[in-house]
Amino acid sequence: MTAPSRPWLEDADFAPPAAIERHQHACWQRQRRYLTEHSPFFRRLWGGRTPPPHLADLAALPCSTKVDLRASQTTAPPFGDYLAAAPETVVRVHRTSGTTGTPLNLALSARDAQQTAIIGARAQRASGLGPGHRVVHCLHYQLWMGGYTDHTTLEATGATVVPFGVGDTERLVRTILDLAITAISCTPSYPAVIEHVIGDRFPNLAPRDLGLRLGLFGGEAALDNPGFRERLEQTWGFAARNANYGVSDVLCNFAGQCDESADLHFVAPDVLYPELIEPESGTALPWRAGTVGELVLTHLERESQPLVRFRTGDIVLLTGLTRCACGRTTPRFRVRGRSDDMIVVRGLNVFPLQVAGVLTGFAALSGEFRIVLRGLGPYDRLPVQAEMASDQMPTAALARAIADEIQRQLGVGARVNLVPWRSLPRTAGKTAHVVREEDA
Ligand SMILES: [Zn+2]
Numbered sequence: 032m033t034a035p036s037r038p039w040l041e042d043a044d045f046a047p048p049a050a051i052e053r054h055q056h057a058c059w060q061r062q063r064r065y066l067t068e069h070s071p072f073f074r075r076l077w078g079g080r081t082p083p084p085h086l087a088d089l090a091a092l093p094c095s096t097k098v099d100l101r102a103s104q105t106t107a108p109p110f111g112d113y114l115a116a117a118p119e120t121v122v123r124v125h126r127t128s129g130t131t132g133t134p135l136n137l138a139l140s141a142r143d144a145q146q147t148a149i150i151g152a153r154a155q156r157a158s159g160l161g162p163g164h165r166v167v168h169c170l171h172y173q174l175w176m177g178g179y180t181d182h183t184t185l186e187a188t189g190a191t192v193v194p195f196g197v198g199d200t201e202r203l204v205r206t207i208l209d210l211a212i213t214a215i216s217c218t219p220s221y222p223a224v225i226e227h228v229i230g231d232r233f234p235n236l237a238p239r240d241l242g243l244r245l246g247l248f249g250g251e252a253a254l255d256n257p258g259f260r261e262r263l264e265q266t267w268g269f270a271a272r273n274a275n276y277g278v279s280d281v282l283c284n285f286a287g288q289c290d291e292s293a294d295l296h297f298v299a300p301d302v303l304y305p306e307l308i309e310p311e312s313g314t315a316l317p318w319r320a321g322t323v324g325e326l327v328l329t330h331l332e333r334e335s336q337p338l339v340r341f342r343t344g345d346i347v348l349l350t351g352l353t354r355c356a357c358g359r360t361t362p363r364f365r366v367r368g369r370s371d372d373m374i375v376v377r378g379l380n381v382f383p384l385q386v387a388g389v390l391t392g393f394a395a396l397s398g399e400f401r402i403v404l405r406g407l408g409p410y411d412r413l414p415v416q417a418e419m420a421s422d423q424m425p426t427a428a429l430a431r432a433i434a435d436e437i438q439r440q441l442g443v444g445a446r447v448n449l450v451p452w453r454s455l456p457r458t459a460g461k462t463a464h465v466v467r468e469e470d471a
Pocket residue numbers: 289290291292296355356357358359
């Protein structure tokens with residue numbers, strides 16, 4: 032079998048399933064040989080076994096985890112012994128934030144970088160970006176993939192990209208107006224900051240007057256909350272889309288929302304092979320709509336740090352496997368949360384993201400909350416601490432109404448404790464919503 036001439040299949044997100052399968056199979060033959068020859072990490076993990084020729088049999092191999100990668104980079108710094116290409120072929124290095132441990136060093140070869148841009152562009156194109164758009168990229172450019180590499184994926188859509196980074200919001204507003212910018216790429220919480228600056232410095236302007244037609248957001252899954260998305264779209268007059276879901280250890284962006292559905296389109300079937308597993312046991316789950324499981328990914332084509340059966344830690348719900356109204360043929364899914372954030376209440380799985388969705392329905396709350404777990408469980412109620420908005424006082428009636436709504440929407444009982452404005456800690460970046468206390 033000859034190597035594929037290109038590390039991707041043209042418009043794979045629109046390709047018939049049979050063409051994708053053929054491409055996947057061909058890529059995997061090359062990739063499994065490449066791994067056997069060049070990845071000491073996987074030779075060790077597989078105990079000398081060779082990876083199976085058919086992707087359907089992949090579950091016979093053990094999964095790899097972030098803990099494994101971290102250990103590998105500790106013993107073989109800086110890229111770990113899962114670096115399968117010569118170090119001098121690495122053209123770009125990113126680092127993860129390290130919020131949950133030591134930062135990981137992410138290495139890309141020229142071919143990896145090109146592939147990353149092409150696939151990421153598919154996700155952003157699904158969300159409506161393309162030639163004719165002028166997009167301002169407002170994520171910081173320091174080390175992580177969301178800055179520079181996201182910039183390359185935006186460019187690969189054919190749009191004009193303006194690198195802004197973070198800070199100096201007043202200058203951003205002027206830049207958007209002066210350059211007639213039509214789209215913004217930023218975190219879901221940034222528009223609120225811009226609104227504040229407009230109110231302060233541009234008394235004759237409303238957010239809608241900036242002329243933005245498209246808002247591309249990633250990071251925290253705030254857009255999965257319909258109330259939040261609606262408010263954003265009404266205030267700004269743009270379409271708000273989660274346009275860059277990805278797993279930085281694997282691929283920068285590989286899923287985005289289209290105009291037809293709030294689900295995420297998986298757009299990388301030609302370079303990634305996805306599986307779902309049961310997070311506790313690691314057992315492979317059937318790939319069919321309605322399945323909830325941890326997303327496990329295998330690179331079908333990767334030079335620098337190829338991974339096989341990598342546990343992403345993200346719990347996803349597979350929502351659709353048939354062709355979407357937008358024409359894309361690849362699977363759709365929703366992110367439920369992180370496997371380490373999953374709480375089991377009377378046998379039901381609950382994620383902080385779902386709790387956030389319920390709480391944003393209450394205008395008297397600030398939206399900040401914590402789930403404080405005592406002991407190891409099992410839990411028969413969800414203990415929620417919810418913070419009041421700045422001018423609101425806690426009442427027993429409100430606490431009851433919130434508990435009732437959690438019961439109605441999530442199916443679990445809750446014990447709601449309302450706390451005053453500003454009493455819960457704020458952190459930059461991802462906030463830990465689950466706090467585990469040692470004992471009762
Ligand atoms: Zn679609």
